[in-house]
Amino acid sequence: MIEGSIVEDGTRSRILDVAERLVQTRGFNGFSYADIAEELGITKAALHYHFASKAALGQALIERYAARFAASLAAIDEREADVRAKLEAYVDLYGDVLRAERMCLCGMLAAEFRTLPEPMREAVSRFFDDNEAWLQGVLERGRADGTLRFSGPPREVARTIVSGLEGAMLVARPHHDVRRFQASTRWLIRSLTADRAGQA
Amino acid sequence: MIEGSIVEDGTRSRILDVAERLVQTRGFNGFSYADIAEELGITKAALHYHFASKAALGQALIERYAARFAASLAAIDEREADVRAKLEAYVDLYGDVLRAERMCLCGMLAAEFRTLPEPMREAVSRFFDDNEAWLQGVLERGRADGTLRFSGPPREVARTIVSGLEGAMLVARPHHDVRRFQASTRWLIRSLTADRAGQA
DNA sequence: GTCTATAACGAGATAGAC
DNA sequence: GTCTATCTCGTTATAGAC
Numbered sequence: 001m002i003e004g005s006i007v008e009d010g011t012r013s014r015i016l017d018v019a020e021r022l023v024q025t026r027g028f029n030g031f032s033y034a035d036i037a038e039e040l041g042i043t044k045a046a047l048h049y050h051f052a053s054k055a056a057l058g059q060a061l062i063e064r065y066a067a068r069f070a071a072s073l074a075a076i077d078e079r080e081a082d083v084r085a086k087l088e089a090y091v092d093l094y095g096d097v098l099r100a101e102r103m104c105l106c107g108m109l110a111a112e113f114r115t116l117p118e119p120m121r122e123a124v125s126r127f128f129d130d131n132e133a134w135l136q137g138v139l140e141r142g143r144a145d146g147t148l149r150f151s152g153p154p155r156e157v158a159r160t161i162v163s164g165l166e167g168a169m170l171v172a173r174p175h176h177d178v179r180r181f182q183a184s185t186r187w188l189i190r191s192l193t194a195d196r197a198g199q200a
Numbered sequence: 201m202i203e204g205s206i207v208e209d210g211t212r213s214r215i216l217d218v219a220e221r222l223v224q225t226r227g228f229n230g231f232s233y234a235d236i237a238e239e240l241g242i243t244k245a246a247l248h249y250h251f252a253s254k255a256a257l258g259q260a261l262i263e264r265y266a267a268r269f270a271a272s273l274a275a276i277d278e279r280e281a282d283v284r285a286k287l288e289a290y291v292d293l294y295g296d297v298l299r300a301e302r303m304c305l306c307g308m309l310a311a312e313f314r315t316l317p318e319p320m321r322e323a324v325s326r327f328f329d330d331n332e333a334w335l336q337g338v339l340e341r342g343r344a345d346g347t348l349r350f351s352g353p354p355r356e357v358a359r360t361i362v363s364g365l366e367g368a369m370l371v372a373r374p375h376h377d378v379r380r381f382q383a384s385t386r387w388l389i390r391s392l393t394a395d396r397a398g399q400a
Numbered sequence: 401g402t403c404t405a406t407a408a409c410g411a412g413a414t415a416g417a418c
Numbered sequence: 419g420t421c422t423a424t425c426t427c428g429t430t431a432t433a434g435a436c
Contacts (some may be wrong), residue, residue: 011419011420025314026312026315027227027229027312027315028313028315029227029229029230030229030314030315031371032411032412033411033412033413034410034411034412042420042421043420043421043422044411044412044413045413045414045420045421045422045423046419046420046421048412048413048414049241049419049421050419052413053412054411054412055411061410076343080287103311107311107370107371108311110371110373110374111227111303111307111311111312111370111373112226112227112230112310112311112368113373113374114225114230114373115226115227115230121360121374124374125375125426128371128374128375150406151387151390152383152387154289156383156384156387157387159371159380159384160364160368160383160384160387162367162371163364163367163368163370163371163372163380163384164360164363164364164367164368164384164388165367166370166371167362167363167364167365167366167367167368167370168360168363168364168367170307170310170311170363170366170367170370171307171310171328171359171362171363171366172309172363173310173311173313173314174313174321174324174325174328175325175328180356180359180363183352183356183359183360183366184356184359184360184363187351187352187356187357187360188360188364190351191391211402229425232428232429232430233429233430233431234428234429242402242403243402243404243430244429244430245402245403245404245405245431246402246403248430248431248432249401249402249403252431253430253431254429254430254431273414382402401436402432402434402435402436403431403434403436404433404434404436405432405433405434405435406420406431406432406434406436407423407430407431407432407433408430408431408432409425409428409429409431410428410429410430411426411427411428411429411433412425412426412427412428413424413426413427414423414424414425414426415419415422415424415425416421416422416423416424416431417420417421417422418419418420418421
């Protein structure tokens with residue numbers, strides 16, 4: 001299988017790099033093969049050689065993005081011991097994307113969801129499910145060891161965090177203001193941590 | 201001025217109705233004049249008579265949407281006395297949009313922000329500013345009368361609420377699941393209210 | 401004021417040369 | 419494996435008839 005191969009074709013991954021940035025800044029319906037071709041100095045036809053259709057390109061984009069994200073989560077699990085540090089590192093993942101003046105790839109695609117081909121829809125849904133599952137695990141451990149205090153099912157709180165982060169990125173875009181994102185997400189984390197008694 | 205006129209041309213407002221739904225479900229780059237024309241049984245040329253360009257149509261869409269939203273906020277202020285009811289009514293505004301299987305118009309446009317003509321960008325930014333300003337007022341009153349308890353500047357918390365709601369709508373789309381939205385937003389409100397001591 | 405007709409362009413995609 | 423050439427269709431927009 002080509003997709004899962006460790007050795008990445010150079011052109012292929014450069015195409016993905018440019019396409020990824022275009023989706024994250026302009027949306028899947030906001031760029032064309034011509035945009036990628038021009039930037040890479042190749043022809044549109046060459047693009048079609050690597051990705052037969054725009055739908056196939058989109059699918060590959062999500063898969064690579066999701067794989068990298070999963071790797072980042074695994075890295076956090078290895079690097080950070082306590083729950084609070086994990087949560088902060090998780091928020092930083094989103095912050096890094098925003099600092100690069102991008103929107104989360106899957107957040108962007110969630111907005112355009114109704115226009116996407118079925119395979120892309122499934123991949124987007126899976127991305128959010130995976131994120132929620134990871135967060136759920138962190139929340140459960142945090143609640144168990146007393147680091148976190150919150151009401152309701154951990155899965156629901158996980159969803160709230162994901163949507164809070166996605167929304168903070170979304171709304172920060174028009175104001176191109178990273179500090180808005182940081183203020184919102186700090187508040188989000190703080191409302192979970194057990195020592196929030198001092199906030200009033 | 202035609203825009204501000206109370207008497208709306210029938211065709212014009214029907215065009216806006218269809219275009220609004222298309223933007224909220226597919227995005228500004230996800231539909232064309234042909235889509236509107238077909239649904240209304242008129243020609244594309246007729247559309248160009250009412251809205252010279254797609255940019256002009258988009259601008260009119262945001263203005264009407266923002267005006268209605270402002271009217272809804274004014275209605276809440278008249279109808280609801282206490283702060284908590286105001287907040288719940290505000291959340292319901294977003295919930296109604298989601299139940300209609302739509303995304304917030306300006307949330308959608310925030311995602312596509314980089315592709316929008318300048319006048320539309322300004323209108324989108326203004327929408328969020330107005331929402332934050334209204335919420336800020338509610339939060340300040342709530343904190344003053346003891347109904348709400350939260351840390352940090354009211355404006356920042358207002359931003360957190362707006363982005364939390366927008367994000368909840370966004371992430372609910374792939375799962376077409378209104379309950380996810382409700383769970384997230386309930387949690388959001390509860391973390392603001394003073395009686396949350398019982399939640400742990 | 402609304403339509404017919406069409407312009408002018410860009411989109412995604414394909415065939416076949418090299 | 420990449421390019422040239424081209425195709426077909428859909429896009430926004432315009433000119434001018436009615």
